Amino acid sequence: MLKKLFGSPVGKKLVTGITGLGLVGFVLLHMVGNLALFSGDQAYNEYSEFLTGMGPLFYLVEAGLLAFFVFHIVTGIKIAIGKRRARPVGYDRYQSAGAPSRQTAASRSMIVTGMILLVFTVFHLISFKFGPGGPGNDDVAYLVAYDGGEPIRNMALLVRERFASPLYAFGYTAVMLLLILHLRHGVWSALQSLGAMKPSISGLVYTVGGLLGAGTGIGFLFVPMALYFNLI
């Protein structure tokens, strides 16, 4: 039954929709968490320590996120392959018929923006989570102790160092613009996939989806831009 539910054309959209919405929730929390740097390095480091200090719960969430990523990516690739199989010969000329179509550059490039986001995520984990001072990479230079307490990871120092480089600051910015594009179609599409759409609220959900995507992507840009231009 589960194989039928998740392997069918309806099920594939169900999987991408549920995992997609879960990942949207994650990036939204991640974005808000990043803004802790504007309250100072200590607040940022303590927030980071609070998350990693949760122990088993933290690992459980990480495992869940990994599973969501894997299912989202595998199903997305399956859909993209199926698309090529379903139309091996394309049109000489092709264009959208306009509203009520929701076909945009964002909706057509989901596989491309998704793949770039995947490569970015791996690189991002290597440079931050598993970077200096992280798991398996103990470096006393990236530890800091506040008010005579136990030394904790100086995440703020690492972030400041990384975003001093234009490659990091602007590369990150470029990928976040692609995230906005991915969420532009993704949020609305996920809700339609879950069968949760009424025509009367479709336009509203589409707009809110776009704003949520744009808000998340732009929110991620405050930290790298503020650091690169020495504003904090």
Add this chain to the structure above:
Amino acid sequence: MQIKLKVWRQKGPRDTGRFEEYVVPDANPHMSFLELLDVLNEQLIMEGKDPVEFDHDCREGICGSCGVVVDGVAHGPQQRTACCQLHMRHYKDGDSIVVEPWRASAFPIIRDLVVDRSAFDRIIGAGGYVSVSTGAAPDANAIPIPKVVVDEAFDYAACIGCGACVAACPNASASLFTAAKISHLALLPQGQAERAQRVVNMVDQMEAEGFGDCSNHAECEAVCPKGISIKGIATMRREYIKATLSQ
């Protein structure tokens, strides 16, 4: 008015096919797009060439037989219109028009602009009907159904099976066509007995025919000559999930 046409020509399913360019020197603005092709064909016959094959029947927008991609849009630039009801008054003297067949591996080309849409028949054959006895015509009138429900069911029943949804979908998905029949019958009391089995069988058949997966581009709704809403696709998904979970 003079119209230049770039038309896909293909002798048979195994021919590789190619575009050929033609000029119709004296098209009439009152002509429909299919009548323009008729004029082109008379011209080609006079020149001793093979006429362009295209599907058509009623020519009044209700049968679903016609359908070609006109300048990259299924059924052409006018929404809620099959290409038989697209008139040349929407074009200017000297315009060029590209004409292509529906493109999908589930709709193999038979010749020129004619494709084999029997995959749609097999999807309907998998469950798009009511086989239990629901009485004769007077019994239908004896079952009260709220007007709003009847109207919604009718909006889905308006599907003429032309295949424009598949042709326009970037993924060549048949979701709108399949969803229209599922949503139509799910709304009516006569459709209830086979409701769960219907959605599972029709979705399975849609997949088996080699149509792509839906990516919610909603392009199908924009080209549908009957304006069938993608709300039906959301309904199909809910029906499928419920049916699978209850099996």
